[in-house]
Amino acid sequence: MKTLQVDLGQRSYPIYIGSRLLEQADLLTRHIRSKQVLIVTNETVAPLYLQQVLDNLSDFVVETVILPDGEQYKTLDYLNRIFDTLLTHKFSRNASLIALGGGVIGDMGGFAAACYQRGIPFIQIPTTLLAQVDSSVGGKTGVNHPLGKNMIGAFYQPQCVIADMSVLSTLDDRQLSAGIAEVIKYGLIREPDFFAWLEDNLESLLDRDVEALAHAVERSCRNKAEVVAADEKEADVRATLNLGHTFGHAIETGMGYGSYLHGEAVAIGTCQAADLSRRKGWLTDADVERIIRLFKRARLPVEPPAALDANRFIELMAVDKKNVDGNIRLILLKSIGEATLPVGVEKALLVATLNGYGRKG
Numbered sequence: 001m002k003t004l005q006v007d008l009g010q011r012s013y014p015i016y017i018g019s020r021l022l023e024q025a026d027l028l029t030r031h032i033r034s035k036q037v038l039i040v041t042n043e044t045v046a047p048l049y050l051q052q053v054l055d056n057l058s059d060f061v062v063e064t065v066i067l068p069d070g071e072q073y074k075t076l077d078y079l080n081r082i083f084d085t086l087l088t089h090k091f092s093r094n095a096s097l098i099a100l101g102g103g104v105i106g107d108m109g110g111f112a113a114a115c116y117q118r119g120i121p122f123i124q125i126p127t128t129l130l131a132q133v134d135s136s137v138g139g140k141t142g143v144n145h146p147l148g149k150n151m152i153g154a155f156y157q158p159q160c161v162i163a164d165m166s167v168l169s170t171l172d173d174r175q176l177s178a179g180i181a182e183v184i185k186y187g188l189i190r191e192p193d194f195f196a197w198l199e200d201n202l203e204s205l206l207d208r209d210v211e212a213l214a215h216a217v218e219r220s221c222r223n224k225a226e227v228v229a230a231d232e233k234e235a236d237v238r239a240t241l242n243l244g245h246t247f248g249h250a251i252e253t254g255m256g257y258g259s260y261l262h263g264e265a266v267a268i269g270t271c272q273a274a275d276l277s278r279r280k281g282w283l284t285d286a287d288v289e290r291i292i293r294l295f296k297r298a299r300l301p302v303e304p305p306a307a308l309d310a311n312r313f314i315e316l317m318a319v320d321k322k323n324v325d326g327n328i329r330l331i332l333l334k335s336i337g338e339a340t341l342p343v344g345v346e347k348a349l350l351v352a353t354l355n356g357y358g359r360k361g
């Protein structure tokens with residue numbers, strides 16, 4: 001097992017990465033401070049892994065919330081189900097919440113923990129590749145609004161992250177690829193050698209080679225932990241983790257939550273951001289081709305949905321947390337391995353990308 005640390009002073013916490021970690025009761029229980037524990041999970045993950053977690057908690061009073069599965073349920077309405085259970089069972093402020101699932105469950109569980117009695121401890125047990133490499137680390141929690149992705153939320157750090165590689169064996173191929181989209185992001189924004197490693201090792205990841213997967217999770221988490229430690233609340237460098245997300249979130253919101261997976265929308269959005277970076281004169285044609293090729297090899301979509309024209313994209317992108325005074329600001333690439341902070345772009349260039357990229361037939 002590898003242990004990384006997210007250094008945030010009093011809010012610091014470990015990320016445990018390894019195989020069969022759900023069998024190690026102590027890893028979990030050492031981070032629980034009271035008898036009362038709530039596990040939040042969903043209808044897909046519960047039959048697979050809930051009992052394993054419950055087996056570790058025989059000395060605790062445990063309640064469970066099993067939410068329906070899907071991005072379309074990442075809403076305030078479904079968040080209320082968590083509060084209903086916490087209140088029905090009179091959970092106190094020292095109770096712990098465990099989020100067992102992918103990014104949807106992690107974001108919702110974390111937000112519920114941030115809100116309940118103004119904050120109770122919570123633990124992330126991420127069960128998708130995407131959640132292990134990204135969403136479980138860094139404390140962004142929240143829910144969607146029909147008008148915008150993750151628009152209601154809080155920064156709230158977990159007590160620990162337990163990334164058990166063994167649970168990835170039940171993940172389907174489409175979800176594995178979605179996770180790889182966020183892995184590629186780290187190479188693009190800050191670690192060119194990692195991007196090259198991914199080019200060399202992509203097939204091993206797609207074949208679920210355990211060593212390759214563990215390496216990708218560890219290197220991704222190290223990158224994310226460093227960025228979050230430098231800028232917990234996205235005043236500066238943390239915004240680079242949003243590469244491709246202004247376009248990607250527009251796709252998720254505009255096409256209806258759940259029709260594109262988050263990682264798929266980020267893959268398309270990153271190709272659009274790369275195209276725009278080329279139009280700014282920062283990336284070469286060859287760089288953009290290299291980026292698109294890697295996403296395609298990862299079996300990810302790279303072309304935006306035809307249903308969203310440039311006007312609709314711009315309307316959707318106007319609802320983004322990086323915008324200032326209503327102006328769209330994007331993370332672009334100076335090179336493969338170096339991202340910009342949020343920048344405004346000439347509307348003509350943005351429209352050219354929205355009209356041109358991926359629409360050439």
Ligand SMILES: NC(=O)c1ccc[n+]([C@@H]2O[C@H](COP(=O)([O-])OP(=O)(O)OC[C@H]3O[C@@H](n4cnc5c(N)ncnc54)[C@H](O)[C@@H]3O)[C@@H](O)[C@H]2O)c1
Nearest residue numbers: 044069102103104127128130131134135140167170171262
């Ligand atoms: N907080 C952050 O920093 C952050 C970062 C990236 C993404 N996100 C959010 O995360 C969400 C996407 O997360 P995701 O890709 O994990 O999606 P998800 O949570 O919907 O999980 C994907 C699917 O995999 C299933 N699943 C989970 N674990 C499984 C397992 N071990 N075996 C079989 N099936 C399993 C789930 O039930 C679901 O059907 C989005 O809402 C996105 O906005 C947040």
Ligand SMILES: O=C(O)C(=O)C[C@@H](O)[C@H](O)[C@H](O)COP(=O)(O)O
Nearest residue numbers: 134138140149150238241242245321
């Ligand atoms: O942790 C971050 O910071 C990120 O931006 C990670 C992203 O992959 C993630 O999708 C995040 O939820 C997007 O943040 P948002 O603030 O644009 O909702």
Ligand SMILES: [Zn+2]
Nearest residue numbers: 182245262266
């Ligand atoms: Zn993301």
